[in-house]
Amino acid sequence: MSLNGKVAIVTGSGRGLGLAYAQELAKQGASVIVNDVDEVVASEAVASIEQAGGTASAVVAPVGPTETAKQLVDAAYDRYGRLDILVTNAGVLRDKVTWKMSDEDFDLVVNVHLRGTFTCVREAATRMREDGTAGRIICIGSPTGQRGNFGQANYSAAKAGIVGMVRTWSLELKKAGITANVVIPVAATAMTKTIPFFASAVEADERGEAMPEFFRHELGFGTADDVAGLIAYLASDEAASVTGQAIGVGGDRLQLWSHPEAVATAYREGGWTYDALQSGFAEAVGELQSVGEKMPQLPDELAR
Template sequence: MDLSGRVAVVTGSGRGLGLAYAKGLADAGAAVVVNDVDAGAAGAAVEEIVDAGGRAVAEVVAVGTAEAADALVARAVDEFGRLDVMVTNAGVLRDRVLWKMTDEDFDAVVGVHLRGTFTCARAAAVRFRAQGTGGRLILVGSPAGQRGNFGQTNYSAAKAGVVGFARTWAMELARAKVTVNAVVPVAATAMTETIPALQPYVEALRSGEPVPPFARRVLAFGTPEDAAGVVVFLASDAAEDITGQAVGIGGDRLSLWTHPTQVVAAYADGGWSADAIAETWPTVFAAHEQVVGERLPEQAS
């Protein structure tokens, strides 16, 4: 992929998945605005990209407000003359079960993931429309937003909203030749290292050992670098006709998520009473009830 002449902003790119996305875009030739709340991490990321022959600058700001989003777009334009790609990756976790989650826990996560995606995408869309040459919005979702996850009321809701953003903005920005897609990654990061089923593979990576095929294929679990290719692809001309999609990536697996759809329906003349629903549910609907949460398979012994 050749992204020479393109300019990208990647939020939350001081480490983890965001850093992998920023490095992937820079390796393909794009100039990158690295963003993080940690000045040291942002500076180190820029140094790594520049040392590898890429172009990058840091903008240290907490994503969420309109002012922060405007600052990120302005930095791209001031430094590199334009903006072509906005990757909304920044995120935080405040995991607690529903009855223990505080308003502050909820607001912190929704403020970064959902409001941060909204404000950054809005600022980018304004710039894309002004330039008149199209653009790419690449929004980072999560399997938790697709299926739910225990203890992640705030995170799951925000990530589900991110995919809703992608579907809606794909329609709204089509005339401006702006594509909008969500990426649903799985990788070894601070946000996945607490999942018990993935612990052995996280430890393997920390020890410098390869992730076994079962994890890479069946669990779609790998390194952040494994998830970077799809972001580079979606930023490229090869993806100019792809929009409104939720694309899964992780380990050796690339996938496409469906949107919610009706799986079964029944009809009653005059409508449904509670008694009629109770009578019909076991025979028509029960077999089609949907699972909740990620059901990670166990490796055969």
């Protein structure tokens, strides 16, 4: 087990993807701090890890505030004596089109996803640097943060912001030997269960059946366990050279997302005036970039 002796924190790990990450890290030998806002759910998650022969304990607290970040990191040191791995997974959804989205809808999602990632990473990175630990920071992104999605302005902003922070952290923490990466999962969860396109795949997973190959291969959509292996790999010593990356995983598919680069460049002496743009914009930039996820046609036998 390559993570023997290491200690991990996984936020939002009482159920779903977070639980799968915590269980896999424990399976590979790490002691894990499980986090959830529900004490019963957190206790059940710890019990599942211990029953499988792993080591875990819980911190019941909402992610976002600095106080929670300190509580999580202190728990790792108080209970296991160190911290090597942080996985920032906690999140919530409040999906609405922008003109119906309240301040509270926006603030809650950004606070948990974006601010919660920042506060936890700040606290963990500070302690890792003080101890000289070549730690691993793994933040959870989303295809929505890469491509956008109707009705998720708050969520897409938070997830895109996480990728931006990780790129910066990879630069800031390089000298300390600490890596920072984003994992972009595509899996059956409570969040994807509500999307009709994925309904047959999620239902198959809930029945304990294999998902149709179309979902696993064509869409890269799988189970939580399909994502957990990448989390454990990025947490290992073998991934010491991998940092600043956004890596997608789901079903049978692994993807490396590109960093934003200019796709068209044009120069005009005297600059680009309004008149010049009217006559020359289309030729200068070429084909515009697409937005949103492009889903293939579902096979007839899987369509609803």
